[in-house]
Amino acid sequence: MLTMNDISVALEVALSYKELNRSAVKRGLSPSDVTCVTPSAGWFGPSEEGRRVIKVQCFSNQGTPNFYMRPLEGLTMTVDIDKKVVVKFTDTGGEIPVPKATGTDYRFKNQKEPLKIKAINPISIEQPLGPSFTVEDGHVVKWANWEFHLKADQRAGMVISRAMLSDSETGVPRSVMYKGFSSELFVPYMDPDENWYFKSYMDAGEFGMGATAMSLVPLNDCPRNSYYMDGIFASWDGTPFVQPNMICVFERYAGDISWRHSEIPVNGFDIREARPKVTLVARMAASVGNYDYIFDWEFQTDGLIHVTVALSGMLMVKGTTHQTVDQMPSQEAASGPLVSENAIGVLHDHFITFHLDMDIDDTNNTFVKVDLVKERTLPGQSPRKSYLKAKRNIAKTEDDARIQLKLYEPSEFQVINPSRRSRLGNPAGYKIVPGGNAASLLDHLDPPQLRSAFTNNQIWVTPYNRNEQWAGGLFTYQSKGDDTLAVWSARNRAIENKDIVLWYTLGFHHIPCQEDFPVMPTVSSSFQLKPVNFFESNPILKAAPVFEK
Secondary structure, X not given: OOOHHHHHHHHHHHHOOHHHHHHHHHOOOOHHHEEEXXXXXXXXXXXXXXXXXXXXXXXXXXXXXXXXXXXXXXXXXXXXXXXXXXXXXXXXXXXXXXXXXXXXXXXXHHOOOOOOOOOOOOOOOOOOOOOXXXXXXXXXXXXXXXXXXXXXXXXXXXXXXXXXXXXXXXXXXXXXXXXXXXXXXXXXXXXXXXXXXXXXXXXXXXXXXXXXXXXXXXXXXXXXXXXXXXXXXXXXXXXXXXEEEEEEEEEEOOOOEEEEEEEEEEOOEEEXXXXXXXXXXXXXXXXXXXXXXXEEEEEOOOOOEEEEEEEEEXXXXXXXXXXXXXXXOHHHHOOOOEEEOOEEXXXXXXXXXXXXXXXXOOOEEEEEEEEEEEEEOOOOOOOOOEEEEEEEEXXXXXXXXXXXXXXXOOEEEEEEEEEEEOOOOOEEXXXXXXXXXXXXXXXXXXXXXXXXHHHOOOEEEEEOOOOOOOOOOOOOOOOOOOOOHHHHHOOOOEOOOEEEEEEEEEEEEEOOOHHHOOOEEEEEEEEEEEEEOOOOOOOOOOOOOOOOO
16 A cells, blocks of 8 residues: 555655656646646556556646646656656647636635525434434444444445344344455546556555545534544554544434335224334545545444445546537547546546455355246246246355346345244345446456456455455555455355355446536445345334324
8 A cells, every 4th residue: 555655755756857847837837836646557567567656647736726627638757666766757748738727616615606506494403312322432333223343444444343233032132244344446547548548546455545534524524413433543654643533423314214004994994104214324435536435334223234335526637629529539539528628527437345244143154146037937827928936046166156247137145144044944144235336347358457356246255364355455556466356266265154255346437527527426326235034024113103292
C-alpha cells in the first residue's frame, strides 16, 4: 500500500521538475496554479519491475477548488519513489486547452444562483428516549436481537466481526458471520491513450479505504443521535494518527414496513396489521482521490443484513479541443461523452469485492446452489405448459462455487450448516441476494484484469485461510496478479462442511453524463444476506405495532 510519504516524495520530485514548469507556462499557468495527483502505475510487464514507480498528473487550480475538472491533458510524469527522480516525462497535450473553471465549484457558499426547485422543509427523526443501541468497550454494538464487533481498518475501511443474532424462540445468541469487509476495489478506465491506459486502480490495496476516509459530517453524512467512532492507524514511520469520526452508527426509519397484511371482513374479521421497519446502520465514507465511496452495513430485526456501496465525488475528465458533441470525431467520442466544454467523462468501471466469512451456527458450513429449472408438462397433464422446480446442488470443491450471475438461468446461493436443523429438518442457513450488478468485460489477459481476476466471477467460495483476506493479494501495488483470489481458488480445494469464506463482487459500469458535472449525485448498488430456515418462523411476528399517544 502506498504511504503518504511515498505520495509526498513523488509530488515533491514532480513539482521541482523543470519540464513541468515549462509545460505549465506554455498553458498560461504559473507553478502556483498547478495541483498534481499521484495515480498508481499498475503493472504492464517485466520492464516495469524492479523499482517502485508512481505516476504524477497535474491540473489547474485557478479559480476553483475542483481542479479535477481542469486537467493539463497529455502531461504525465513517472517518478521512481526510491531514487526520487523523474524517469519519464510526457507532454502530448500542448494544443489542448485547459477546461474553464466556470461552474466547477461545488461548495454551497459559492453557489451564486439559488436552487430552481421548491425548497424542502426540514425533516428530523426524533428519538425522545435516545437511541436503542449501545456500544460497549468502544467496539461491541448491541441492538435489538443483534450483537457485533465494529472496527476501523486502514485497508478495508470498516470491518464487521462476530455478528451474532438472538434466536427468536430461545433468545440465545447464534453465530451468523465471523468477519465481513470490503476486500478490494478495482476501477479500470477505458482509454488506451498513453496518458490513460495505466488508470486501473485497486483502491483498497494501493491507497487504503481507511487511510483515505474522512471525518463524517453530523446531520449531513449521518443523522441526529448517531454514535461516532475514530480510526486509529499507524503512519509510514510507525507513529499513530487518528481519523476522527470515521464511522457512524445510527438507527434508520424511512417509513418502510417490516411486514403487513390486511383482510376485508371475512368470517367477521376485519384485519389491518402492519409493523414499521427500523434498522441499524454502520457507515463510513472514503475519499480516494476524486471518488467518494460510502459503505453501509444495515441490520434488520428479521435477521437480514443489507450491504450498500454508494458512489459520489468527481469524474476524472480528459481534456479535449472540442466544446460540443458535433465537433467530436467518433473515435474520441468512444472514450466517453462530453460533460462540459473541453472535458470528456471517460468510461470506467467500479468493482467492489467483499470477504464474507460466514459462520452459520459454527465454523463448518456448506455452499449450496439452488437452480430454478423450467419443467415441461406432459400432454394432457395440465392446462399449464411449463413450471419451475428448485434443484439443490452442493458445492464439493471451489470449482463448483464459481458463479457468474445469469438473468435467464436464475439460482439462489446459500451457505448452510448441515448439522443445525429446524424442527422440520431444514438446515439453518443464509443466502446472498444480489442487487443490481455489472460484470467486467475486459480481456482476461489484459494486465489490469490479470491483477484483478477476482472480478472474473461474482461469487467465489474458498476454505478459510488467514493469509487469504485480500482479493488482490497481500501486496497489491505494482502486483502482476500472481497472488489473487483467482489464483488461490485454482487449487480447487474441498469446501463441503468446512470453514468457508464467501466472496461477492458488485459492480458498476459508468457512462458519464452532464448531470455528473461538477460533482456526481450519489448512485448505489447493494446485496443482502438473508436468513434461510435459520428461524423456526418469522422472527418478528410478535413485534408490536405503533400507535399515536
